Amino acid sequence: MASPMDELKRHYFFSDEDSKRLQELLPLAEQFQQRMVDEFYEYIISQPETAAILAKQSTREKMSHYHRLWFLSLFKGSYDDIFLENTKRIGYAHVRVGLPINFVNASMHQVRHFLHHLIHDSFSDRDLRRAYREAADKILDMNLSVMTSSYRDEEMKKVFVSRRLESALIHLSERFTYGLNLVLVLALAGVSLGVVGLFISDLMKIFQGDMEKGILSALGAMLILWMMIELLDNEIKNLKGGSFNILVFVGVIIVAIVREILISTLRHDDLKTQAFLTVTLLVLGVVYYLVSRAQKLKG
Ligand code: HEM
Structure with a gap:
C-alpha cells in the first residue's frame, strides 16, 4: 500500500x-x-x-x-x-x-x-x-x-x-423544556379538578336558597373552567410541537375579568371599581381583536 x-x-x-x-x-x-x-x-x-x-x-x-x-x-x-x-x-x-x-x-x-x-x-x-x-x-x-x-x-x-457541544446543549434544554411543560400540564389538570369542585359547590348554593349568588358564582366557575380547558389544550398542543398561541392568554385574562365583574356586581362594589373593570375589559377586547387579526394576516 x-x-x-x-x-x-x-x-x-x-x-x-x-x-x-x-x-x-x-x-x-x-x-x-x-x-x-x-x-x-x-x-x-x-x-x-x-x-x-x-x-x-x-x-x-x-x-x-x-x-x-x-x-x-x-x-x-x-x-x-x-x-x-x-x-x-x-x-x-x-x-x-x-x-x-x-x-x-x-x-x-x-x-x-x-x-x-x-x-x-x-x-x-x-x-x-x-x-x-x-x-x-x-x-x-x-x-x-x-x-x-x-x-x-x-x-x-x-x-x-x-x-x-452545541447539539448536546440544545438536546438537553429541549428535554428540560419538555419536562417543564409536562409539569405544567399536570398542574393545570390538578387546578381544573379544583375548579370542577368549586362549580359543584356554587351549584349547591342554588339549592340552598341563595339563587342569585349561586347562579352568578357558578357562571364564574364555569368561565374559569373554560379558561382552564383552553390553557390545557394550548399546553398539550405545545407538547406535541405546536407553536405558542398568545391569543389564548389574552382570552384567559378576558375571562378572568368577566368573572371579576360578575363577582363585583354581587358584592355591590362601588361604581369606580366596576368602571375600572369595564374599561380593562374593553381594552383587552381591543387587544384580542388586534392580535387575532394579525394572526389571520400572517396565516
Ligand atoms: C514558508 C513558510 C514558513 C515555514 C516553512 C516556516 C518554518 C518554521 C519552522 C520549521 C518552525 C519550527 C517549528 C517547530 O519545530 O516547532 C517555525 C517556527 C516559527 N515560525 Fe515559521 N515558517 C514559515 C513562515 C513563518 C512566518 C511568515 C512567520 C511570521 C511570523 C513565522 C513565524 C514563526 C514563529 C514565531 C515560530 C516559532 C519560533 C519559536 O518557537 O520561537 N513563520 N517556522
Whole structure:
C-alpha cells in the first residue's frame, strides 16, 4: 500500500529525478542560506501582522534558526513519511503562534521567488535551470499543501467540538423544556379538578336558597373552567410541537375579568371599581381583536 508521502508525491508528479535535482542544489542552498534567512526575516518584519507575531512569540535568532533548518531540509533528499509528519508539525506550530494562513502562502511565495532567482543566476543551461526550478516548485508546493492542511485540521477540530457541544446543549434544554411543560400540564389538570369542585359547590348554593349568588358564582366557575380547558389544550398542543398561541392568554385574562365583574356586581362594589373593570375589559377586547387579526394576516 502506498504511504501518505508516496500519495502526495504522486499528486505532484514528484519523481526520483526531482529528488536528485534537489540534492544537487544543496551546496548552493548552504552557500546562500544566510541570504535566504535574512530575506525571510525582512519579509516578516515588513508586514505589521507577522512582525507583531514575531515580537510576541519568538526572537529573530530562534525563528531564523528554525527557518534555516527547514530551508536546508528541502534539499536533503529524504522525502518520506517522517518528512511529511515534520511538515505537518511545522504547520501546527504556525497555527499555535497565530499566523494567519495567507501569510504561510505569501512567505512561501517569497521563498519561491528567492529560489527562482538563485537558480536563474547560478546555471547557464536553460534545460537544467528548468529542471531545478520545477523540482524546487514541487517541493515548495508539497510543503504548502501539508502546512495548509494542518490549518484545515485545526479548523475542523474546532467546528467538530463546538458542534457536538452545541447539539448536546440544545438536546438537553429541549428535554428540560419538555419536562417543564409536562409539569405544567399536570398542574393545570390538578387546578381544573379544583375548579370542577368549586362549580359543584356554587351549584349547591342554588339549592340552598341563595339563587342569585349561586347562579352568578357558578357562571364564574364555569368561565374559569373554560379558561382552564383552553390553557390545557394550548399546553398539550405545545407538547406535541405546536407553536405558542398568545391569543389564548389574552382570552384567559378576558375571562378572568368577566368573572371579576360578575363577582363585583354581587358584592355591590362601588361604581369606580366596576368602571375600572369595564374599561380593562374593553381594552383587552381591543387587544384580542388586534392580535387575532394579525394572526389571520400572517396565516
Ligand atoms: C514558508 C513558510 C514558513 C515555514 C516553512 C516556516 C518554518 C518554521 C519552522 C520549521 C518552525 C519550527 C517549528 C517547530 O519545530 O516547532 C517555525 C517556527 C516559527 N515560525 Fe515559521 N515558517 C514559515 C513562515 C513563518 C512566518 C511568515 C512567520 C511570521 C511570523 C513565522 C513565524 C514563526 C514563529 C514565531 C515560530 C516559532 C519560533 C519559536 O518557537 O520561537 N513563520 N517556522
